Amino acid sequence: MALSHEEKKQLAVDKKYLRMARIWAENSYCTRLNVGALIVKDKMIISDGYNGTPSGFENKCEDDEGKTKAYVLHAEANAITKVAASNNNSTGATIYVTNSPCMECAKLIIQAGIRRVVYATQYRITEGIDLLRQAGITVDHIDIDSSEDL
Numbered sequence: 001m002a003l004s005h006e007e008k009k010q011l012a013v014d015k016k017y018l019r020m021a022r023i024w025a026e027n028s029y030c031t032r033l034n035v036g037a038l039i040v041k042d043k044m045i046i047s048d049g050y051n052g053t054p055s056g057f058e059n060k061c062e063d064d065e066g067k068t069k070a071y072v073l074h075a076e077a078n079a080i081t082k083v084a085a086s087n088n089n090s091t092g093a094t095i096y097v098t099n100s101p102c103m104e105c106a107k108l109i110i111q112a113g114i115r116r117v118v119y120a121t122q123y124r125i126t127e128g129i130d131l132l133r134q135a136g137i138t139v140d141h142i143d144i145d146s147s148e149d150l
Helices: 005-025 075-084 103-111 127-134
Strands: 036-041 044-050 094-099 116-121 138-141
Touching (some): 005 036, 005 044, 005 075, 005 116, 036 075, 044 075, 075 094, 075 103, 127 138
Antiparallel strands (some): 036 044, 036 094
16 A cells, blocks of 8 residues: 555654664664664654663673673663653653563553654564553554665
């Protein structure tokens, strides 16, 4: 089915924000997976985040066996807590994230009042996406490397 002009325009914007989130993910010190997130409201980026350790901890996400340390924060959690500490709020916003949210991040997204989630790569576990949809949040999976529909 062909997209309308407005849908094509929105898809182009969504892909740009997802590419920006992918670039932001490069700030992560994690070696197993780099994830980036941007929160956009009223056409403005109001927060950003990438996966990593809490402030004051060494920038090493994995233990000596290559397993992610339990205290590593996900990109979505970093972006949401960052906006919570600012003068902005995320009610009605869209979060763009390089990878689909996990269950814990889905709960934070719901509580933060975010109304739309756009992600580029599907993680093998889909329970976070399922919860977001159950909560009535719009969830869009967009392949940013595809030129389809543009």
